[in-house]
Amino acid sequence: MVRIFIMALVLYLPFYAHAWGFYGHQKINYYAVFLLPPEMLVFFKPQIDYLAVHSVDPDKRRYLLEQEGPRHYIDLDHYGPAPYVSLPRDWQTAVAACSMDSLVKYGIGPWWIQVMLERLTKAFMVKDPEQILKMAAELGHYVADLHVPLHACSNHNGQLTGQHGIHGFWESRVPELLAEKEWDFIIGPARYYRDPLSLIWKRVLQSAAAADTVLRIEKLLRAQFSSDQVYAYEERNGKLTRQFSSAYTVAYDQLLNGMIERRMRASVEAVASFWLTAWINAGQPPLRSLVRHPLGGDALLSMQQLEAAYKNSPIKGREHD
Numbered sequence: 001m002v003r004i005f006i007m008a009l010v011l012y013l014p015f016y017a018h019a020w021g022f023y024g025h026q027k028i029n030y031y032a033v034f035l036l037p038p039e040m041l042v043f044f045k046p047q048i049d050y051l052a053v054h055s056v057d058p059d060k061r062r063y064l065l066e067q068e069g070p071r072h073y074i075d076l077d078h079y080g081p082a083p084y085v086s087l088p089r090d091w092q093t094a095v096a097a098c099s100m101d102s103l104v105k106y107g108i109g110p111w112w113i114q115v116m117l118e119r120l121t122k123a124f125m126v127k128d129p130e131q132i133l134k135m136a137a138e139l140g141h142y143v144a145d146l147h148v149p150l151h152a153c154s155n156h157n158g159q160l161t162g163q164h165g166i167h168g169f170w171e172s173r174v175p176e177l178l179a180e181k182e183w184d185f186i187i188g189p190a191r192y193y194r195d196p197l198s199l200i201w202k203r204v205l206q207s208a209a210a211a212d213t214v215l216r217i218e219k220l221l222r223a224q225f226s227s228d229q230v231y232a233y234e235e236r237n238g239k240l241t242r243q244f245s246s247a248y249t250v251a252y253d254q255l256l257n258g259m260i261e262r263r264m265r266a267s268v269e270a271v272a273s274f275w276l277t278a279w280i281n282a283g284q285p286p287l288r289s290l291v292r293h294p295l296g297g298d299a300l301l302s303m304q305q306l307e308a309a310y311k312n313s314p315i316k317g318r319e320h321d
Contacts, residue, residue: 021172
């Protein structure tokens, strides 16, 4: 059943997203490694840089493949008021109720995570170190995406409320300024989830519930700042860049009462727990003896194509920045 779903989605799709920014995704995968049990840590810890760097590959793929976008989000407000009872949580029932076209148009994030979880589980089963790392890095990206409130509503970049740019502000600017200096990422150990799809639905419903607050608070804050106080030329990645000012960013985070930190912490816990769940479902294969070999020709070519598309091609689908 899931295999049929995978084939349908791989052949289908257009559209979206860049949640948490590159910085946020890399930090989430990085911190998630430390929540794993020793039996997994022995393999994951030496590869922590790979898991962090390649956490952003799904975002880069949006510049290469049109079908990548809908895997990152779901516009739940399209399905009526919360708790969105018109949208079945099971994939086949959802297709029967809403049609494949409609589901793809408004995002298939929760179901794509189910696909990636199965792929990671299979990689563990066959003890393929390259596929374990690739699937784990990318699964981490999709899981973290659905913890971002603006990945769960149609007003994904404030384009419907005159707040263009709020997506990157919430998920990139705030964490880049505050995460390492002020936020706490000491989190309890990863957990095994018997029903991981239910967990991701719980988290995405939380995201959807928070979307209105994300937008409303920023609009209230902007009324308290003059236009020349909202933006400033400040250093970012070694370059002087016009961006939301530090004062405005800190004020926004304070008014949100720690929401972004909580969602980032929840992302870290969920990513580690999905990795653990895949490993346990695969029969807990020993990982100590796995050796990651240098990438072969096909894998190197694929990575080069991904980088070239990201650097030289326009995004395929809707943007949010």
